[in-house]
Ligand SMILES: Cc1cc2nc3c(=O)[nH]c(=O)nc-3n(C[C@H](O)[C@H](O)[C@H](O)COP(=O)(O)OP(=O)(O)OC[C@H]3O[C@@H](n4cnc5c(N)ncnc54)[C@H](O)[C@@H]3O)c2cc1C
Ligand code: SF4
């Protein structure tokens with residue numbers, strides 16, 4: 001679930017309010033948005049990559065709040081980590097053209113003649 | 122509530138995933154004005170956006186024939202070979218359209234464009250940009266609650282603009298439902314909004330459904346996560362709590378893991394990945410690695426606990442029954458696309474995941490958009506002159522006296538009855554009957570008493586839709602007294618040749634079920 005909106009990083013652009021498909025955030029006049037409906041979060045991680053300044057952190061557990069702190073996320077280098085892995089920057093898309101998934105499909109066809117085959121990737 | 126927002130167009134598209142986007146673009150290209158209303162935000166909502174989807178395409182006749190033959194086999198007698206070919210051809214053509222318009226597909230090591238995979242966030246953002254460029258009016262956070270009809274003809278929809286605190290009403294010459302599948306409240310990627318709303322809205326007007334017994338596909342997730350991407354597990358081995366390896370005969374991964382998961386905790390490790398694979402997995406499927414990165418686990422070296430999580434009809438195949446090649450659903454003016462439709466045509470009793478579903482969303486999106494455009498154009502300016510009435514029932518217009526109903530209770534019930542492995546991965550008559558008793562009671566309460574406005578109405582309608590899909594799924598699972606594909610009956614473990622037919626359901630309150638009369642092999646040839 002979404003757990004952190006860093007008030008120090010956030011520029012109150014309200015992109016997350018608009019882009020969250022589950023309508024989790026609420027804009028606050030004159031301030032940064034709040035996580036108003038945390039329980040509605042579908043743990044899709046997409047607000048993280050839409051945020052232009054990497055101010056959001058989504059914990060992996062979709063059912064329970066973990067209570068992770070901002071300093072722990074900073075220490076682990078996790079703010080913006082999904083965006084970096086994809087190649088998105090400042091809330092803008094990028095990196096699809098260097099996706100190496102073709103190597104996986106190739107490997108799955110050639111390198112593993114035995115063993116169970118994936119049926120639902 | 123403030124004044125009602127009034128929208129008007131030739132074609133109204135309800136939904137915001139790939140099917141809705143392709144339908145909107147096709148209707149626009151046919152010369153129609155188009156309004157698209159989405160429950161979420163076009164670009165992030167739906168099952169595709171947070172995922173990566175493989176595609177189903179063929180650039181040679183040999184590959185096309187091979188794809189069809191593979192899926193015909195796993196479909197166990199329920200597929201339609203002609204539709205498979207149509208889907209592959211239309212999707213292949215439109216994947217190339219994507220490339221022409223600037224979607225940045227990667228190139229493989231031979232320099233060929235690699236259209237076999239779509240990166241969800243990039244693909245959906247690109248489609249949004251295409252909508253804007255084409256002049257489609259996009260309304261985010263505008264969930265539809267009900268259809269509007271003029272006599273017997275669908276003439277629009279109404280809903281709530283949840284960030285504006287207003288209701289909306291959209292009049293149109295034709296409507297496309299592309300609201301996705303039903304995930305029964307399962308916490309998988311992209312599924313919160315997938316409550317089967319379109320199926321309920323269409324059924325309220327008399328549309329029927331098919332394949333609802335195939336609503337129980339399960340995927341692997343790292344325990345306590347939402348990430349149900351299957352690709353990495355191709356390179357996984359699976360283990361019991363005592364560390365012993367689970368032996369998995371070819372093609373038996375899911376039944377074996379499901380059985381083991383009922384015995385005790387199970388784990389996985391991606392220890393079959395070697396060479397270039399780990400790096401390609403990390404870079405190519407970054408969403409799969411979020412659970413590991415965030416828990417500080419190296420999945421290639423360490424065991425991690427996993428679970429099987431229901432994917433409902435999103436990776437199952439049940440949904441609205443397609444009436445014709447334009448994806449009409451038997452109600453004048455109403456069309457459907459993507460996961461809202463049943464997908465037995467391409468997948469039969471097996472999952473349509475792994476490519477067919479993504480291509481189905483493209484192809485049926487295009488067909489329904491064209492079909493809706495043609496319908497609206499035949500009506501012309503008469504469309505706007507019709508007087509309309511709203512058609513929604515449960516959650517909006519109680520059959521008896523209105524009283525407070527908590528939609529969260531209904532959602533919790535649906536999750537309890539529909540998600541557990543020992544209820545729906547493995548089914549049996551007594552459990553299905555027990556579930557139905559409880560689901561029927563909850564349905565009756567919503568139908569008779571629930572009434573809401575604004576966001577409260579949205580929650581009640583979602584609960585009603587979840588209950589409707591659950592009841593169809595359980596009844597279809599009861600009626601199919603055999604095992605076929607993902608539908609596994611512990612009390613009827615064999616397939617019955619006489620049931621190699623599709624199962625149609627009509628009606629919401631007292632659903633009527635019947636096996637289609639023609640064996641599909643004959644119908645398909
Ligand atoms: C993790 C995962 C991986 C997948 N991988 C693959 C794959 O590799 N290959 C493959 O072929 N398929 C795959 N699939 C399936 C594929 O994602 C779906 O088939 C596809 O997204 C269907 O598109 P759609 O547009 O019909 O529905 P969706 O993309 O689910 O979109 C439904 C839309 O309807 C909107 N909506 C819902 N209710 C309402 C309402 N009342 N009013 C307005 N809007 C509403 C939602 O907000 C959403 O925008 C995968 C699915 C998942 C979850
Ligand atoms: S998108 Fe990021 S910067 Fe913008 S309001 Fe949300 S958290 Fe703040």
Ligand code: SF4
Pocket residue numbers: 001002019020021022023024040041042043044045046047048058
């Ligand atoms: S993870 Fe997804 S659902 Fe949750 S807050 Fe972020 S965008 Fe919204």
